[in-house]
Amino acid sequence: MPSPIECVDLRKTYDGKVEAVRGLSLRIEAGECFGLLGPNGAGKTTTIEILEGLLAPTSGEVRLFGHTWTDNPRQLREWIGISLQDTRLSEKLSVRETLELFASFYSEPRPSSAVLEELQLTEKADAWVGKLSGGQKQRLAVATALVGNPRILFLDEPTTGLDPQSRRQLWDIVRAFQKKGGTVLLTTHYMDEAERLCDRLAVVDHGQIIAEGSPPDLIDRLGGHHVVEFEVSNNAGGNSDGQAAEAWRALPGVESVRYEDPTICLNVREPHLTIPALLDALDQQGQNLEHLSTRQASLEDVFVKLTGRHLREN
Amino acid sequence: MATENTKSHTPNLEGQPPVAAAGARHSGRWTGYNRLLGARMLELKREPEIIFWVFGFPLLLALGLGIAFRNKPADNTSVAVVRNAGAARTLALLQASSDRASSDKSSPARSFIHATVLDREAALNAFHFGKFDLVVEPNPDGSVTYHYDPARPESVLSRSEVDAALQSAAGRQDALATSSSVSSEPGSRYIDFLIPGLLGMNLMNSGMWGIGFALVEMRQRKLLKRFVATPMRRSDFMFALTTSRLIMTIVQVGALLGFGMLVFHLPLRGSLFSVLVLAALGGVSFGAVGLLTACRAQKLETASGLINLVMMPMWVFSGVFFSSQHFPARIQPFIQALPLTALNDALRATILEGATLHSQSTRLLILALWGGVSFILALRWFRWT
Numbered sequence: 001m002p003s004p005i006e007c008v009d010l011r012k013t014y015d016g017k018v019e020a021v022r023g024l025s026l027r028i029e030a031g032e033c034f035g036l037l038g039p040n041g042a043g044k045t046t047t048i049e050i051l052e053g054l055l056a057p058t059s060g061e062v063r064l065f066g067h068t069w070t071d072n073p074r075q076l077r078e079w080i081g082i083s084l085q086d087t088r089l090s091e092k093l094s095v096r097e098t099l100e101l102f103a104s105f106y107s108e109p110r111p112s113s114a115v116l117e118e119l120q121l122t123e124k125a126d127a128w129v130g131k132l133s134g135g136q137k138q139r140l141a142v143a144t145a146l147v148g149n150p151r152i153l154f155l156d157e158p159t160t161g162l163d164p165q166s167r168r169q170l171w172d173i174v175r176a177f178q179k180k181g182g183t184v185l186l187t188t189h190y191m192d193e194a195e196r197l198c199d200r201l202a203v204v205d206h207g208q209i210i211a212e213g214s215p216p217d218l219i220d221r222l223g224g225h226h227v228v229e230f231e232v233s234n235n236a237g238g239n240s241d242g243q244a245a246e247a248w249r250a251l252p253g254v255e256s257v258r259y260e261d262p263t264i265c266l267n268v269r270e271p272h273l274t275i276p277a278l279l280d281a282l283d284q285q286g287q288n289l290e291h292l293s294t295r296q297a298s299l300e301d302v303f304v305k306l307t308g309r310h311l312r313e314n
Numbered sequence: 315m316a317t318e319n320t321k322s323h324t325p326n327l328e329g330q331p332p333v334a335a336a337g338a339r340h341s342g343r344w345t346g347y348n349r350l351l352g353a354r355m356l357e358l359k360r361e362p363e364i365i366f367w368v369f370g371f372p373l374l375l376a377l378g379l380g381i382a383f384r385n386k387p388a389d390n391t392s393v394a395v396v397r398n399a400g401a402a403r404t405l406a407l408l409q410a411s412s413d414r415a416s417s418d419k420s421s422p423a424r425s426f427i428h429a430t431v432l433d434r435e436a437a438l439n440a441f442h443f444g445k446f447d448l449v450v451e452p453n454p455d456g457s458v459t460y461h462y463d464p465a466r467p468e469s470v471l472s473r474s475e476v477d478a479a480l481q482s483a484a485g486r487q488d489a490l491a492t493s494s495s496v497s498s499e500p501g502s503r504y505i506d507f508l509i510p511g512l513l514g515m516n517l518m519n520s521g522m523w524g525i526g527f528a529l530v531e532m533r534q535r536k537l538l539k540r541f542v543a544t545p546m547r548r549s550d551f552m553f554a555l556t557t558s559r560l561i562m563t564i565v566q567v568g569a570l571l572g573f574g575m576l577v578f579h580l581p582l583r584g585s586l587f588s589v590l591v592l593a594a595l596g597g598v599s600f601g602a603v604g605l606l607t608a609c610r611a612q613k614l615e616t617a618s619g620l621i622n623l624v625m626m627p628m629w630v631f632s633g634v635f636f637s638s639q640h641f642p643a644r645i646q647p648f649i650q651a652l653p654l655t656a657l658n659d660a661l662r663a664t665i666l667e668g669a670t671l672h673s674q675s676t677r678l679l680i681l682a683l684w685g686g687v688s689f690i691l692a693l694r695w696f697r698w699t
Contacts, residue, residue, distance in 0.1 A: 054543055054699060077545040084543070088535040092360040093353055104349035105546040107341055128360075148544065 002066030003027050004152050004183040010060035012046050020046040022207035033184040035198035043207035044187035048156050052082050081145030085156040091130030106148035119143045135166025155186040191299035210306050222302045228266040231290040251277045350554035369569050372516045383504040391472040392428045393448040394437035400452025411479035447472035509574040510661035511634040518654050521600025522621050526608035530617035539699040563597030583668030596657040599685030606688040609696045628654035656680040
């Protein structure tokens with residue numbers, strides 16, 4: 001059985017100049033929830049739109065269930081449900097009318113009432129789309145994707161701009177779809193979303209995949225398990241950052257060091273070895289510890305480790 | 315509470331058979347088209363601005379212009395007489411002339427002359443601002459000087475009217491006996507000329523905006539992109555848009571034509587069927603021109619600019635408010651080739667002269683060519699995303 005989504009060496013160049021996607025390959029298995037994680041402008045949307053058949057790649061190949069977009073576009077459209085980043089549906093149609101409209105495009109749609117129920121939109125069925133809250137609009141966008149009874153769900157930034165409760169509702173919807181055997185591909189720049197929702201992730205930056213794996217695996221491989229963050233005063237002892245970094249790197253259990261002025265972050269495997277050594281070192285240098293905290297490493301740390309930048313930065 | 319209960323029960327009652335038959339729900343070939351058309355009509359119905367621009371605005375325009383250019387009992391002209399020694403004599407002559415005209419039933423309706431006495435400066439100023447059609451300045455030697463503007467038809471007319479009035483009051487005898495017959499039958503008045511023109515303009519406006527603007531709006535909202543990501547047939551989408559335009563066209567024509575016939579007793583000398591065929595062809599052709607105008611625009615601002623640019627020459631040249639024959643013969647071929655000129659002339663010929671469709675095949679062909687060529691180019695260049 002061919003994979004629901006497979007692409008090889010995708011490239012997309014706009015106007016012969018801007019390289020949005022630079023050689024990206026993916027293989028997503030049935031029933032998986034796969035996430036493309038990366039900052040804005042990383043090429044996530046271009047990638048997902050190529051996979052959805054909305055954009056033609058400059059080069060490379062896409063196959064959904066073994067079919068390409070050129071050999072069977074109509075059948076592929078029956079199999080996929082998508083939610084674009086920021087679609088504004090007609091404001092003067094009611095929720096039910098919108099859903100019925102989308103259902104009418106598919107040969108075997110699901111009953112609108114069942115989809116409304118599942119997405120907790122039954123109460124709003126007769127309300128105009130223009131009157132919905134942001135979370136309700138986004139649920140309706142996903143409802144228009146689900147009403148065609150798809151096998152693959154593509155979600156581009158499904159929870160951007162939503163309140164925490166709406167985000168959790170959407171996560172539940174995605175999990176329910178997955179439970180019924182559906183395959184999900186989503187893009188996000190929220191690390192918590194990627195961490196909680198996705199079985200596997202590809203970290204995308206500058207149009208390329210720079211790391212791929214399950215969230216715990218990525219954190220384990222790249223982030224260290226823990227992060228020790230501290231601030232010191234009286235740091236003007238003549239040591240350049242480079243020399244200081246060398247000193248912190250030499251402490252037991254430290255895997256990498258980075259500066260986030262004024263905080264110094266150490267990725268460590270065993271904080272119980274590192275922290276006493278750190279305190280001793282500060283004592284010897286005569287520096288005052290202003291702040292010290294430890295936390296579990298996250299995908300954010302993975303991303304910063306890989307790119308030197310934060311996800312939310314440009 | 316009662317409503318709460320019904321609400322929570324309804325899904326269960328209705329829900330059971332469909333859920334059981336979930337896999338068996340099949341959409342027919344035309345389900346998508348029907349839904350698209352239904353949705354489009356609902357949206358139009360729920361948009362009060364559209365109702366106003368499509369129906370209210372042309373009716374108001376027709377009403378306003380119909381009243382402004384209604385047939386007055388006699389054509390009035392306003393003149394200023396310069397205040398000086400001869401002013402009283404000039405006024406007396408004008409008065410005598412108008413008394414004679416109203417008492418003489420056999421003479422044709424003579425223009426009624428309003429004369430106002432003003433200082434020279436004030437009179438000339440008011441004339442320049444269009445308050446008077448003519449300034450009459452009596453000279454010390456008993457003659458009069460007319461100040462008039464040869465570029466203003468009403469000024470030229472006023473000069474000859476006033477001159478005739480003064481001359482005849484001063485004793486001139488007509489050398490030739492003349493008589494006139496007055497034409498203010500329905501069918502030859504300004505409002506009769508105007509309503510078919512407004513109909514044409516309205517079909518152009520709503521075709522261009524209704525298709526062009528609506529499409530760009532959907533493109534900007536990424537709704538078009540969302541639609542083509544489904545198995546929707548693109549041709550269904552285009553057909554539904556065209557059908558909604560046709561339905562609107564028929565209602566529009568009915569409203570404006572009915573209004574003209576009821577309020578201004580507009581005659582309908584050709585068949586209603588011919589008018590509807592013309593309107594449908596016009597509506598669809600302008601829809602296609604709108605489609606072409608908007609086939610690539612991404613922003614509403616760009617689209618409105620383009621739409622106005624395309625419509626501007628037709629507003630000016632195509633004979634909506636005045637006959638396109640006023641323009642020089644040299645540019646007539648260009649004017650005659652415009653779709654709105656063809657539509658307006660065809661509507662006028664059908665409504666006012668009772669012309670058959672067959673007799674205006676050139677105009678129909680011009681319209682069909684504009685529509686057909688625009689449609690083909692639009693499909694070729696159309697951008698869904």
